[in-house]
Amino acid sequence: MTDGIPRHEGHQLVLATPADEACAVTAWVRRGVDGGAKVLYAGSEALTTVEQLIGRFDGADVDLSTAADRGQLDVVDPARFYSAEGYERLVTDALADGYPAVRSVSSPDSAAGVLGDARFAEFEQVLDRACRSPETSALCRYDPDLASENDQPTDVLDGHPWGWAAAGLHIEVREPGRLHLHGEVDLANEAMLEAAMRAVSRDLDVLVLDCAQLLFAGVGAWRAIATATEVFRYRGGAVRMRGLHPTARRVLAVTGYDQEFELESES
């Protein structure tokens, strides 16, 4: 939170199957609820009521019942949610009701009954425009199989310039050229990490990775970053790492990847 307003997290992406959606978005939803934001969840054929949504998060580390009781949490009819006018009106109304911020959760799956793929891409632009305002943050859930399709991951990631998440890893762009890595990297999310590094290293001289919240990264993580930034570094770009934990430094040293990146000294 900043000055009583939930932190602006912009337009972000999470890779998860429909079955894993609740687990994947719990932290996002919790931050919104705890920060007093209005949380708008796009409904679908299978999700039409707040009670159903609360059931999906049963056992998760977030209290949705209280939020729902006070009107802070809504499941929105997809026909209303997935239109430029509809979404903008939802945001305007929430702010007019006194909420300091608005955050939403949506997906191509939930939009399928209302929008096709091409029109969902157009709707993403609506979200992007809305998220330029510091009061609005939006999270889009995509199926993780997209991370393995040629070219598509980078296109999908490009459309969510604020950050990406998958299987316990959250990559956040808080300012151009500086990424914060939260969580753990392994086989479950290395492909996304590589795609994200590839997307973000364009048009930069220095890419800074803040690793203070990176709790685990195997050899595959450093290989993914090295592979994704190989051309970037060949052309003179630098990948600078901050806040590395001791084990991460050790893995970088034994693999030789410490010679490929700039590792800032421990403070």
Add this chain to the structure above:
Amino acid sequence: MNGATDAETDVADRRCEHDALLFDSDESLVTATAPFIADGIAAGDVVIVHGPAYEVDMLRQAFDDDPRVSFEAGTDRYRRMMTTVADYQRLCTAQVPAGRRVRSTGPVPLGDDRRTRLEWTRYEALVERALGALPFFGLCRYDTRTTSPEVLQRRLGAHRRIVTADGSVGNDGYLDPIDLLAELAPAVAPNPLETLPPVVGQPDCRAAAPLRHAVADALHRTGVPAESAGEFVAAVHEVFTNAHQHAAPPISASLHSDGRRWLCVITDSGPGLADPWTGFDAPPPIGRGGLGLWAARQLCDQLDIARARNGTKVSLWLDPD
């Protein structure tokens, strides 16, 4: 080598040398070691003399504490087998552009128990293979007064020449590293630690994160230092990932402890390693695979791979002391 400098070509032509030195007195130690050190100084080599303080100080005195020699008393240069190998590889590689060789003399640990004795005998077998193309000359010192004949005979098999105060002779008992390693292959039979009830047991392990977390929690609960625990968890992760990517399920994992040492056993139903040297050789070029096992070997105290009838068994050891 296209594009190589004269210095680089000269050094590359010299193969790794790996001799054993036998001594049974202070005088014979100095007499036998002196030519090795003197030749290294004259050639401009990186000369390292390591070992117990008493021995290192004797040799330091014999050479008037020559600044061109690195006298390392009581270092942890030989704490973990694969770390020792990797460190020498890095040191030697760094000397290639300058045309310098690394020359190191000192004792190889005898080991406190059968397992660690075997591990350091494997080290001796690995030196020529792991450092073969690098500018390395190792002279391994053995005090015949304190080394058992059985251990000595096994260790000598890894050395092409035997040096004493009387000079150097070829070793008729030299064995090809492949054959020597085969003799030292890990047993498939369970280690006694495996008979203890597992602290962590995952008979059908399908993802790395739950295994990592379970092992990390177990180590943390019992007060294993964070640095040691973190590296061990990383090693377990790499072995599991290797099995997940290249072997066949089910992959089972178990963690055992006798209150002092830790043993993680990971088994799979795959065909095993096609190349017995996987994870022992210097890392492949950046960006290609093969680094996981290489890293795992350096992140734990010992890693054994045994080929069972129905799959592969990897044992990872942590000795926090």
